[in-house]
Amino acid sequence: MDREANLPLPSLRPPKNLVFPATNAADTTSSSSSSSFSSSSPPDFLRQVQAALKRHRPLGIMQTNNSIKPRRTLIPQREASRSVASNVDPTTGTKKSQGVVPLSKDSIPQTKNPVTVIRETHADASPFPGTITKTFDESSNPFDTQREQPESVIATKEDNQTPRTCVESQLVEGKRKVQFATVNKATSQEMEWDVSNQVEVSNVDNDEMKQHNFQNMESDVTLRSDGAVTSLAKRAMVVQDQLHQLRNFLNQPATQSSVVGPSCATTTSVNSTSAPMLNSTTYCSRLRTESGSQSAVEPLRDSNANSQQLTPGNLEQLSHPLLKDTSAMLIDPRTTATQPSTSAIHSQFKELDLPKEQKGSVPEAHDIANNPSLVVDKPTKERGPADDGTDVQPQRPMSRNSSLNVKLEPSKPENKEKVASSSKGTSAPRKRSYDPDLFFKVNGKLYQRLGKIGSGGSSEVHKVISSDCTIYALKKIKLKGRDYGTAYGFCQEILYLNKLKGKNNIIQLIDYEVTDKALLHEVMNSSMSNKDGRVKDDGCIYMVLEYGEIDLAHMLAQKWKEMDSSNQTIDDNWLRFYWQVLGLHLALHHSCS
Numbered sequence: 332m333d334r335e336a337n338l339p340l341p342s343l344r345p346p347k348n349l350v351f352p353a354t355n356a357a358d359t360t361s362s363s364s365s366s367s368f369s370s371s372s373p374p375d376f377l378r379q380v381q382a383a384l385k386r387h388r389p390l391g392i393m394q395t396n397n398s399i400k401p402r403r404t405l406i407p408q409r410e411a412s413r414s415v416a417s418n419v420d421p422t423t424g425t426k427k428s429q430g431v432v433p434l435s436k437d438s439i440p441q442t443k444n445p446v447t448v449i450r451e452t453h454a455d456a457s458p459f460p461g462t463i464t465k466t467f468d469e470s471s472n473p474f475d476t477q478r479e480q481p482e483s484v485i486a487t488k489e490d491n492q493t494p495r496t497c498v499e500s501q502l503v504e505g506k507r508k509v510q511f512a513t514v515n516k517a518t519s520q521e522m523e524w525d526v527s528n529q530v531e532v533s534n535v536d537n538d539e540m541k542q543h544n545f546q547n548m549e550s551d552v553t554l555r556s557d558g559a560v561t562s563l564a565k566r567a568m569v570v571q572d573q574l575h576q577l578r579n580f581l582n583q584p585a586t587q588s589s590v591v592g593p594s595c596a597t598t599t600s601v602n603s604t605s606a607p608m609l610n611s612t613t614y615c616s617r618l619r620t621e622s623g624s625q626s627a628v629e630p631l632r633d634s635n636a637n638s639q640q641l642t643p644g645n646l647e648q649l650s651h652p653l654l655k656d657t658s659a660m661l662i663d664p665r666t667t668a669t670q671p672s673t674s675a676i677h678s679q680f681k682e683l684d685l686p687k688e689q690k691g692s693v694p695e696a697h698d699i700a701n702n703p704s705l706v707v708d709k710p711t712k713e714r715g716p717a718d719d720g721t722d723v724q725p726q727r728p729m730s731r732n733s734s735l736n737v738k739l740e741p742s743k744p745e746n747k748e749k750v751a752s753s754s755k756g757t758s759a760p761r762k763r764s765y766d767p768d769l770f771f772k773v774n775g776k777l778y779q780r781l782g783k784i785g786s787g788g789s790s791e792v793h794k795v796i797s798s799d800c801t802i803y804a805l806k807k808i809k810l811k812g813r814d815y816g817t818a819y820g821f822c823q824e825i826l827y828l829n830k831l832k833g834k835n836n837i838i839q840l841i842d843y844e845v846t847d848k849a850l851l852h853e854v855m856n857s858s859m860s861n862k863d864g865r866v867k868d869d870g871c872i873y874m875v876l877e878y879g880e881i882d883l884a885h886m887l888a889q890k891w892k893e894m895d896s897s898n899q900t901i902d903d904n905w906l907r908f909y910w911q912v913l914g915l916h917l918a919l920h921h922s923c924s
């Protein structure tokens with residue numbers, strides 16, 4: 332208590348100068364002032380003063396911790412002022428005080444005490460108000476002079492009579508600052524501003540400590556708020572509030588994690604619920620990569636399960652960590668709820684399989700197409716969609732059969748149509764397409780007329796082209812109205828030509844046809860039974876011969892035309908050539924006959 336009571340004593344000096352004229356104008360000595368102080372200050376007042384000091388001590392301590400450094404820089408000035416104060420008369424010290432406070436002129440004789448003078452010089456040398464500086468130096472100043480200060484303070488405290496108003500003004504630091512701000516010089520005001528800045532800086536520096544001891548800071552704030560409403564406290568409050576906001580702004584993640592507990596719990600619970608879902612999805616993705624069609628089904632099921640898990644109700648139920656068991660209980664209905672979804676998925680998958688089955692049935696249908704027994708299952712397929720999986724297998728043959736029936740049914744009429752068209756095509760062209768004026772038919776082969784080459788006594792020779800694009804000479808001998816003897820003679824030419832086949836320089840017989848088969852049969856047998864008979868009207872002899880570019884008759888005719896125009900005679904050598912050829916061919920014919 333004594334030490335605590337000693338604390339404010341250094342600060343009592345400056346205000347004392349201010350208040351002495353008003354209260355202790357009659358007191359001139361320190362002894363009288365001390366006696367008057369002891370007599371005038373009741374114990375209750377001292378208690379209040381001590382209590383106020385106690386209340387303000389934490390704030391002062393906090394400030395002194397931060398304001399120690401600038402105070403230390405001021406020590407040389409203080410020493411200088413001390414030296415000055417030691418050398419200067421008390422009047423000089425009063426002059427300094429006069430410069431500070433005009434009202435302190437009356438207190439000049441009172442400060443004759445060297446101790447008090449030193450203290451005044453301390454207070455004056457220090458730009459800060461006495462109370463503030465002394466409180467700051469009190470806790471942290473290592474100098475011996477300041478260590479000795481409490482003793483002097485005790486002496487002064489005991490000796491000097493400090494008025495109640497002065498003490499109160501000393502206790503209220505904010506008021507003191509205001510008074511000094513209004514009274515002191517600009518230097519003191521600047522230092523006061525520096526003090527406030529130091530307080531802010533100290534608050535900024537302390538913010539890190541506040542992050543670690545946030546509650547302590549709040550308690551300090553509450554203590555400050557509980558204490559006297561001083562300007563310094565207000566400033567500190569404002570600064571700390573700003574710092575608090577800044578701290579909240581800078582530490583949002585930590586504050587969210589720490590302050591917003593419920594939301595974090597919900598988020599963690601959501602993550603806890605979502606984690607298995609993710610695992611399931613990843614597991615499903617694995618299944619996709621690893622397995623085939625089943626993996627395609629499971630992701631759908633998981634997706635549905637996840638969608639159901641993400642429902643708000645489930646989230647609320649699963650959000651609380653204590654509800655894990657309940658969540659597990661909820662999982663069962665959820666799984667049961669998912670089962671129908673999975674069943675629905677299976678049904679959908681079945682539907683998806685149906686085209687596969689149909690696709691598979693298509694090739695299988697080809698295999699079953701030849702099996703007529705499967706056609707009986709065709710009606711069973713039509714009921715397929717309503718059937719179970721067990722009925723699926725019989726459905727496949729049904730679909731096979733259907734596809735078979737579809738293919739087989741049209742195939743039959745197609746074949747019939749093909750057969751009919753083929754039959755029609757074969758018969759009709761022979762009947763319809765054969766034009767006797769344009770085509771010749773020899774033993775079923777058609778030869779198209781290209782032009783008439785010549786004619787003889789009973790025959791016509793035509794230039795024709797066969798189906799294989801060969802040019803032939805087709806000789807047609809009409810037997811209408813002729814008797815079989817004559818017809819028989821005409822048939823001996825065929826017999827002769829057949830004998831000359833393969834002979835050089837002989838027109839080859841390619842093919843022949845005698846429409847009267849009996850005549851032909853007699854010719855072939857060299858028998859003539861019915862010589863007086865008449866050949867039927869439509870009897871003809873067709874002979875397909877090699878086409879001769881030239882014959883001896885046309886050549887002689889052309890030669891005669893040339894001889895008439897030129898009055899030339901026929902060349903004897905040219906005549907010998909052709910007579911020689913005729914002789915050879917005649918000899919050949921005679922050799923063959």
Ligand SMILES: Nc1ncnc2c1ncn2[C@@H]1O[C@H](COP(=O)(O)OP(=O)(O)OP(=O)(O)O)[C@@H](O)[C@H]1O
Binds near residue numbers: 785788792838880884
């Ligand atoms: N293979 C042939 N190639 C070319 N022209 C032919 C051929 N055969 C006959 N000819 C021509 O046809 C014409 C008539 O020939 P064809 O043999 O019928 O006459 P022919 O023998 O004189 O008559 P026919 O035998 O009836 O008395 C002849 O003038 C002949 O030039």
